[in-house]
Structure formats: C-alpha cells, structure tokens
Amino acid sequence: MRIAIKGMGYVGIPTAVILAKLGNDVTGIDSNRERIFSLANNEVPMFEPGLEELLKQYGNRITFTADNSALNEADVVYIAVGTPSKDNGSVDMQFIYSVAKEIGDGIMKDNVVIVDKSTVPVGTTEAVTEIIRERLNQRNLSINFEVVSNPEFLKQGAAMKDSMFPDRVVLGYKNEWARETMLPLFNGGNVIIVNALVQLFPHHDIWQVSRELKKINPQAFVNPGLGYGGSCFPKDVKEFAAFFRANGLYSSLIESIEEVNKIQKGLAVSVLKEMIGNIEGKEVGLLGLAFKANTDDIREASSINITKNLIEKGANIRCYDPKAMNHFLKIFPNIEYCSNFRNVLDAEIIMLLTDWEEFHAVESGDLKNKIVIDGRNFFTEEKFKLTSGAYRLGKGSNQFSTLEIERICNRYMDVHDAYGAQLIKIAEFVGANAPDVFEGMMLDKRIGKSYFNNPESVRFKNCSLYDILKI
Ligand SMILES: NC(=O)c1ccc[n+]([C@@H]2O[C@H](COP(=O)([O-])OP(=O)(O)OC[C@H]3O[C@@H](n4cnc5c(N)ncnc54)[C@H](O)[C@@H]3O)[C@@H](O)[C@H]2O)c1
Numbered sequence: 001m002r003i004a005i006k007g008m009g010y011v012g013i014p015t016a017v018i019l020a021k022l023g024n025d026v027t028g029i030d031s032n033r034e035r036i037f038s039l040a041n042n043e044v045p046m047f048e049p050g051l052e053e054l055l056k057q058y059g060n061r062i063t064f065t066a067d068n069s070a071l072n073e074a075d076v077v078y079i080a081v082g083t084p085s086k087d088n089g090s091v092d093m094q095f096i097y098s099v100a101k102e103i104g105d106g107i108m109k110d111n112v113v114i115v116d117k118s119t120v121p122v123g124t125t126e127a128v129t130e131i132i133r134e135r136l137n138q139r140n141l142s143i144n145f146e147v148v149s150n151p152e153f154l155k156q157g158a159a160m161k162d163s164m165f166p167d168r169v170v171l172g173y174k175n176e177w178a179r180e181t182m183l184p185l186f187n188g189g190n191v192i193i194v195n196a197l198v199q200l201f202p203h204h205d206i207w208q209v210s211r212e213l214k215k216i217n218p219q220a221f222v223n224p225g226l227g228y229g230g231s232c233f234p235k236d237v238k239e240f241a242a243f244f245r246a247n248g249l250y251s252s253l254i255e256s257i258e259e260v261n262k263i264q265k266g267l268a269v270s271v272l273k274e275m276i277g278n279i280e281g282k283e284v285g286l287l288g289l290a291f292k293a294n295t296d297d298i299r300e301a302s303s304i305n306i307t308k309n310l311i312e313k314g315a316n317i318r319c320y321d322p323k324a325m326n327h328f329l330k331i332f333p334n335i336e337y338c339s340n341f342r343n344v345l346d347a348e349i350i351m352l353l354t355d356w357e358e359f360h361a362v363e364s365g366d367l368k369n370k371i372v373i374d375g376r377n378f379f380t381e382e383k384f385k386l387t388s389g390a391y392r393l394g395k396g397s398n399q400f401s402t403l404e405i406e407r408i409c410n411r412y413m414d415v416h417d418a419y420g421a422q423l424i425k426i427a428e429f430v431g432a433n434a435p436d437v438f439e440g441m442m443l444d445k446r447i448g449k450s451y452f453n454n455p456e457s458v459r460f461k462n463c464s465l466y467d468i469l470k471i
Contacts, residue, residue: 001025004074006099008035008064010046010231010297011117011152012080014159017054020061027063027070039064047296047323050160071106079103079128080117080152085235089242091121100128104135107145114147119232121239125149156230157294189419190220191228192257193412195264196465198224198394206394207377212405213412224394226302226353226375227264229291234261234300249425253418256464265305268351268373269313271391275371276349280314285347287362288354289321289328296323298331302375303353307332320344322356342366352378407471415468 001024005012008030016028030036038045042059044052055062063070071077081095096118103114116128129147136143154162194213197206206224213222228234241254273279291301298304301324310317311332318336321328325337338344341359345366352359355376362379368386372379377392384390400408 007081089238100131104132203396229300285344286319290324
C-alpha cells in the first residue's frame with residue numbers, strides 16, 4: 001500500500017517507521033526541510049528510545065520529502081501535524097486546515113482514505129472533508145475519499161512500544177470522539193488529584209495514598225510530581241475547559257485542574273524560598289529539564305516555569321539533561337549548561353526535576369551540605385543524610401490514618417465520577433449517545449462507579465478539585 005504521512009514529529013515518525021516495517025511503501029512529508037534532511041540521513045530529530053534503530057532498519061522503505069507530490073500516488077494519507085493551544089485554550093487548527101487543503105490539491109486516486117492521527121476537537125472530520133471536497137471541486141476532480149479518525153495515544157519515551165502494541169486502537173465512528181476526549185482527562189486527572197493532595201496536605205506522605213490508589217486503578221499514574229507537561233495533556237485540558245466555557249457549560253471542576261497544575265509548577269521555588277529566604281545570588285543546579293524521563297521534549301515542562309522563576313529571583317542557574325538541553329538553550333540562552341550531571345552538583349542548591357535513570361548514580365556524599373529539592377521523590381532516603389536541608393515532593397513526615405486513606409480513596413472515585421458526569425454533559429450537548437459514551441468509559445476501566453451508577457456525583461459540578469478532596 002502507498003502511504004503518505006503529513007507531519008514528521010513525535011507521532012508521524014514512529015507511525016512512518018511502523019508502517020514501513022509492516023511492508024508498506026511510505027512517504028514522510030514535512031514542511032520543515034531541516035527535519036527532512038536529518039531523517040533522510042537516518043537521524044531522528046528528537047529523542048525517542050528505539051526509534052533511531054528502527055529507522056536505520058526500515059528507513060530504506062521510507063521516502064522523506066518536503067514535497068507534496070507523493071499525495072498523487074497515495075492510497076492512504078495520514079495527518080500527524082501539531083494542534084497547539086491558542087491563548088484562550090482552544091485548539092489552533094491552522095496546520096490541520098492547511099494540510100486538508102494540500103491533500104485536496106494533491107490526491108488523485110479513487111477511494112483514498114485520510115486518517116487523522118492528530119488530536120482534534122469534535123467536528124474536525126466534517127471540516128476536513130469539506131475542505132478536501134472544495135479543493136477537489138476546484139480541480140474538477142470527482143474522486144471518492146473518506147476521512148477517518150484514528151487518534152494517537154502513544155506516550156513519549158515509550159512511543160515505539162505503544163505504537164506496536166497499543167493498549168487500545170480507536171477508529172472513529174460517531175460517538176468515539178467523546179471517549180478519546182475523555183481519556184486524557186482520566187489519565188491526567190489522576191496526576192492532578194495526587195498533586196492537589198500535595199498542596200492540601202503539605203506535611204503528609206502522599207505516596208502512602210498513591211500506593212492505595214494504584215490498588216484501585218493499577219493502570220493509573222498516581223505519583224505526585226511537579227505538575228504535568230508535554231504536548232498532549234496540557235492542551236487537551238485547556239481545550240476541554242475552553243469548549244465548556246464557549247458553550248455556556250462552565251465547570252469549576254475542569255477549570256480547577258489547570259489551577260492545581262499552575263500552583264504545582266510554582267511549588268519547587270516557593271518551597272526553596274521558605275527554606276532559605278532570599279534566593280538572590282544563590283547557585284541552583286537543575287538535574288533534568290525534560291517534562292519526563294526518556295524524552296527530549298520540554299513543551300510545557302515544569303523546568304521552564306522553575307527556571308523563569310529562579311531567574312526573576314536573581315539565582316544563578318546551571319543545569320544538565322541528557323537529551324533536552326538543545327531545546328532549553330533556545331528559551332534560556334544565558335544559563336550554564338553542563339556536559340554531565342556531576343558538574344551540576346557543584347551548586348549549593350540542587351533541584352531534581354526529571355527522573356532520568358542516570359541520576360541514581362548521585363551519592364549521599366555528592367549532596368553533603370547542600371539544600372536538595374527532590375521534585376520526584378527520586379532519591380532514596382539515605383541519600384539525604386548529609387544534606388543541610390531537604391524537601392522530597394509528597395513525602396512529608398505525617399502519616400494518614402487508615403480511615404483517612406479510605407476517605408481520600410472514596411473522594412478519588414468521586415472525582416472520577418465527576419469527570420464522567422462532565423463527559424456525559426458534553427456528549428448530550430453535541431447530540432452523542434450518552435449510553436455509548438458510558439459504555440466506552442467502562443470498557444476503559446478508568447472509572448469505578450460512574451456517573452450512571454452514581455448520579456449523586458453531579459453534585460460536584462460546581463466544586464473545585466480542592467473542595468472534593470478536602471477530608
Ligand atoms: N507527542 C505526543 O506524545 C502525542 C501523543 C498523542 C497524540 N499527539 C497528537 O498528535 C499530533 C502531532 O503531535 P506531535 O507531537 O507529533 O507534533 P510535532 O510538533 O512533533 O510534529 C508536527 C510536525 O508537523 C509538521 N507540519 C506542520 N504543518 C505541516 C504541513 N502543512 N505539511 C507537512 N508537515 C507539516 C511540522 O513541521 C512538525 O514537524 C498533535 O495533534 C498531538 O496532539 C501527540
């Protein structure tokens with residue numbers, strides 16, 4: 001099969017490699033010529049474990065180009081361009097619409113299937129179909145084509161595994177958008193729930209709760225952290241909130257997700273300020289910059305907020321990340337970049353921001369007489385024994401009682417139910433079939449009771465996450 005893929009980014013490149021591995025004739029098209037040049041030389045322009053090896057193996061089956069003429073021959077065209085957020089939180093669709101025009105100007109074969117892998121708002125399939133039809137009309141060309149939605153759920157850092165062995169494949173039919181809209185909310189919602197707990201109970205051991213939550217929902221990521229980042233979840237939440245606002249469905253619960261995250265991103269610096277008072281003139285060493293380990297992506301990473309904040313307060317920053325420094329340099333050209341993590345350890349204050357494996361080599365002696373802020377609760381307890389001050393995120397010394405943990409777990413389920421209630425609300429709003437949506441949520445096993453079994457949860461619609469989680 002001849003396949004053209006528009007957009008060679010974090011999603012497009014793994015898709016191209018896997019489709020080539022499956023024996024297809026693939027053309028990867030990107031308007032960024034520098035990117036195309038690297039790919040044509042078997043160099044992956046971002047860090048993703050395993051990707052470069054597969055590219056070397058199957059790259060000879062892929063043509064990388066900035067030219068759209070491959071669309072003429074394509075049986076299938078994938079759309080994998082970016083969909084960033086606008087200032088008001090809604091999705092910037094300019095890349096999708098440009099690609100739709102280019103597809104309409106390029107396709108020639110009858111029965112072409114256009115597969116949308118980008119994360120897009122409801123109504124996009126129709127809009128893309130309309131644009132393509134218009135361009136074909138202008139060319140006086142009458143060919144059959146179908147636009148389908150096949151949203152990508154890969155996680156950066158595990159993209160190859162997730163693409164080859166996906167835990168779900170969604171191929172769009174009418175009500176499917178609601179499920180796919182909801183998944184990021186459930187996934188990211190878990191992180192934000194534990195982070196809200198960190199803020200509500202700053203002196204408690206939140207990891208105690210995380211362990212219990214994992215028993216309820218083994219797939220969930222419930223480790224406290226410095227705030228979520230990356231290219232997907234932040235923009236999905238913004239879009240979700242913007243959709244609610246734009247349609248008169250204001251939801252304090254949805255709005256509070258971003259609020260909790262914003263506060264979480266400021267936490268490391270406010271904790272430091274509390275510990276030492278004046279930050280001006282202090283040497284701060286940052287271990288890790290990427291929004292999570294095993295990726296070079298710094299989009300919406302907490303490290304950006306932390307660095308800005310520290311610079312404003314007059315700190316001198318040195319940093320190290322095994323993969324993300326090139327990207328960081330573009331935003332912060334005037335801080336010091338170290339060639340290895342050991343050089344960061346010379347600073348008087350150490351902040352661990354990303355849980356890269358190699359940081360396990362830091363020893364307690366390296367942290368002697370230092371102020372250490374461990375934003376991931378990454379270092380083992382004994383590493384702190386010689387420090388002059390330490391903060392381990394979510395690892396306060398107070399313990400919750402069994403009863404308190406049970407109450408928090410119940411509230412966690414309530415939040416999930418309330419998310420479910422929000423989804424049903426949107427589903428009804430756009431005329432989707434609520435029971436179908438509900439069935440999808442149950443299939444995903446992300447929620448326990450559900451709004452349908454627990455219509456009570458609707459009482460949370462005007463609550464913030466903090467209100468629900470206060471016990
Ligand atoms: N990154 C992830 O982990 C992830 C996971 C799931 C879904 N998604 C979604 O997938 C989509 C793509 O995300 P990404 O992270 O791969 O984006 P990206 O920014 O890494 O890549 C997008 C690429 O599209 C190219 N492009 C833009 N306009 C083009 C055009 N007209 N023709 C050809 N190329 C063009 C850009 O040059 C860029 O290389 C987004 O909607 C995103 O939300 C991403």
